[in-house]
Amino acid sequence: MVYKVYGIYDITNDLAIETPSYIVNTKYNKRSGIVEYSRTSKSKGETVLNKVISGGIRLHINPVHPILLPICMTRHILVIIENPVSLAPGDIIEGYITIPVDIAVYVEEYNEAITLIDIFTEGKIKYTLYGPLEGGHLARYHRTRFYSQEPRTKPFTEALVRITISNRSTYWITLSKILIDCKHLKLYYDPPHNAYAQALEIVVTSRRHAKVIYSTPFKTAVIEAQRPPMFRFTKSYLTLHGTLMKWGV
Amino acid sequence: MGCIILNESFLERVVNQTITALMSINWLQIFWMIIFITAGISLAYLIRLLMRRTLIKVMEYTTLKAIEKIVFYALSTIVILLAISSAGIDISGIALAGGIIGIILGFATQTIIANLFAGLFLYWDKPFSIGDFIEVDNTLGYVIEISLLSTRIKTLDGVHVRLPNEKVFTAKIMNYSKHVARRLTFIASISYREDVQRACEVIRRVITEHPLVLVEPKPIVYVKELGDSGVNIEVYVWVPSRLWLEAYTDILWRIKKALTEEGIEIPFPQRDVWFRTPLEIRVNMKEFEGVTDIIRHTGLDQEYATEEA
Numbered sequence: 356m357v358y359k360v361y362g363i364y365d366i367t368n369d370l371a372i373e374t375p376s377y378i379v380n381t382k383y384n385k386r387s388g389i390v391e392y393s394r395t396s397k398s399k400g401e402t403v404l405n406k407v408i409s410g411g412i413r414l415h416i417n418p419v420h421p422i423l424l425p426i427c428m429t430r431h432i433l434v435i436i437e438n439p440v441s442l443a444p445g446d447i448i449e450g451y452i453t454i455p456v457d458i459a460v461y462v463e464e465y466n467e468a469i470t471l472i473d474i475f476t477e478g479k480i481k482y483t484l485y486g487p488l489e490g491g492h493l494a495r496y497h498r499t500r501f502y503s504q505e506p507r508t509k510p511f512t513e514a515l516v517r518i519t520i521s522n523r524s525t526y527w528i529t530l531s532k533i534l535i536d537c538k539h540l541k542l543y544y545d546p547p548h549n550a551y552a553q554a555l556e557i558v559v560t561s562r563r564h565a566k567v568i569y570s571t572p573f574k575t576a577v578i579e580a581q582r583p584p585m586f587r588f589t590k591s592y593l594t595l596h597g598t599l600m601k602w603g604v
Numbered sequence: 605m606g607c608i609i610l611n612e613s614f615l616e617r618v619v620n621q622t623i624t625a626l627m628s629i630n631w632l633q634i635f636w637m638i639i640f641i642t643a644g645i646s647l648a649y650l651i652r653l654l655m656r657r658t659l660i661k662v663m664e665y666t667t668l669k670a671i672e673k674i675v676f677y678a679l680s681t682i683v684i685l686l687a688i689s690s691a692g693i694d695i696s697g698i699a700l701a702g703g704i705i706g707i708i709l710g711f712a713t714q715t716i717i718a719n720l721f722a723g724l725f726l727y728w729d730k731p732f733s734i735g736d737f738i739e740v741d742n743t744l745g746y747v748i749e750i751s752l753l754s755t756r757i758k759t760l761d762g763v764h765v766r767l768p769n770e771k772v773f774t775a776k777i778m779n780y781s782k783h784v785a786r787r788l789t790f791i792a793s794i795s796y797r798e799d800v801q802r803a804c805e806v807i808r809r810v811i812t813e814h815p816l817v818l819v820e821p822k823p824i825v826y827v828k829e830l831g832d833s834g835v836n837i838e839v840y841v842w843v844p845s846r847l848w849l850e851a852y853t854d855i856l857w858r859i860k861k862a863l864t865e866e867g868i869e870i871p872f873p874q875r876d877v878w879f880r881t882p883l884e885i886r887v888n889m890k891e892f893e894g895v896t897d898i899i900r901h902t903g904l905d906q907e908y909a910t911e912e913a
Contacts, residue, residue, distance in 0.1 A: 425815060428844050482844065483819035488783040493844055496819045 359547035411462035417580035418550035419459035433494035439531035442522035478512035486602035514550035644683025670752035722773035723752035834871035
């Protein structure tokens with residue numbers, strides 16, 4: 356079954372959007388203008404979320420940064436590469452990895468203001484620690500392979516990322532993990548279920564240190580996903596900052 | 605009813621002395637003294653504002669507020685003393701009086717000053733911040749305020765506790781929020797007749813699937829000891845410090861549920877009693893046919909006979 360989930364929906368009509376685990380329903384009351392939003396678990400057969408929306412006209416269902424469940428306690432994702440990449444000094448390699456994504460539901464109001472109303476996941480949530488206990492980062496845990504060609508991603512749980520790894524040290528290095536800061540990461544989607552992030556450049560400077568630089572989108576004709584309120588920032592912040600990996604690559 | 609009778613000559617003398625005193629004052633010096641004091645206090649106020657703007661990024665607001673007050677009043681006092689001195693008024697008497705008052709106040713406010721310095725040392729040492737979950741002096745809770753004199757904690761049962769900084773500074777402080785992750789330890793006991801390997805696998809599956817158990821540092825599941833009632837399996841898991849309570853209450857429950865679902869018995873305490881000498885128990889069914897037989901069997905019939913005699 357092919358699920359049509361990511362996209363923008365008119366909620367002045369009743370909706371029933373199905374994902375592998377849930378059914379999202381909206382019921383519009385023409386007289387009061389109120390929309391009843393509900394999300395039902397398919398396996399348990401029970402409604403896990405019920406909300407009343409007033410003044411909304413459109414529903415946005417987008418991929419979202421996977422750090423908001425069960426509560427937001429970090430802004431990092433640690434991607435473990437199952438087939439670590441070894442690079443000769445000065446060498447550069449291009450390829451693809453996947454990162455985890457969750458699903459967010461936003462409602463757009465008449466004045467085009469957008470608010471987040473629901474987040475859920477189709478995958479498994481696991482976190483890990485990158486670095487030492489004191490000063491290290493909690494991060495959402497994800498395992499992926501390094502692909503030399505564009506792979507197929509798991510719908511609703513993964514987003515595709517093109518990465519360029521460059522070894523700027525004077526010795527061989529092996530890259531087995533990548534730390535991504537969601538504050539810098541933009542997500543895109545291609546309806547009905549494909550998700551992407553912007554291209555990443557990983558500059559390895561030593562056997563233990565690397566910098567992750569957030570580049571431009573590598574796909575055309577994709578829609579930029581809405582960002583949760585905590586990840587809205589100015590453009591200068593994006594362009595100035597990268598993520599430093601200082602506790603191992 | 606008492607009254608004061610003032611004669612004319614006395615009044616004249618007082619008026620004349622006052623006029624002479626006022627005539628001897630250099631009003632220009634007074635004017636400059638007031639200007640100096642006003643300018644000095646304004647400068648002290650500006651320094652206070654400047655401190656607030658620059659140090660707010662690196663210091664707790666309550667501590668900063670206290671420090672800026674101290675700086676402002678100290679500077680203002682120095683300005684006033686300098687102004688009085690420059691006006692030609694001898695301040696040695698004021699200094700002496702100030703010194704004596706200082707000594708008296710020092711003795712009277714010994715505890716307050718000790719708390720104040722402890723507050724400053726706590727600021728430099730930074731063993732905790734506002735919002736941290738700490739245990740100090742047998743008080744467990746969240747830090748809600750750190751001032752120069754005291755630290756306020758909200759305990760888990762909602763009680764507001766004020767601890768003097770002197771006590772906090774000298775006590776053992778356990779900060780559960782200092783690190784991003786925290787280890788939880790559980791003991792799951794299973795019956796001797798159960799398969800320990802299978803029980804460990806069930807526990808590993810539960811903690812692998814649990815969203816709050818971190819992948820790194822790795823969880824550890826091992827047989828800790830062969831206990832009195834069962835085999836004790838110890839479980840070490842690391843969870844986010846912020847969610848340790850949620851993790852603590854959820855993980856053990858899930859382990860118990862999973863073990864029960866797998867049919868693995870969790871034993872209750874048992875004790876086997878061994879007698880030093882073997883016991884012989886003889887049961888003769890005929891002797892239980894009537895009450896008299898039972899009495900005879902227990903020897904009570906002999907006792908009854910003796911009592912009757």
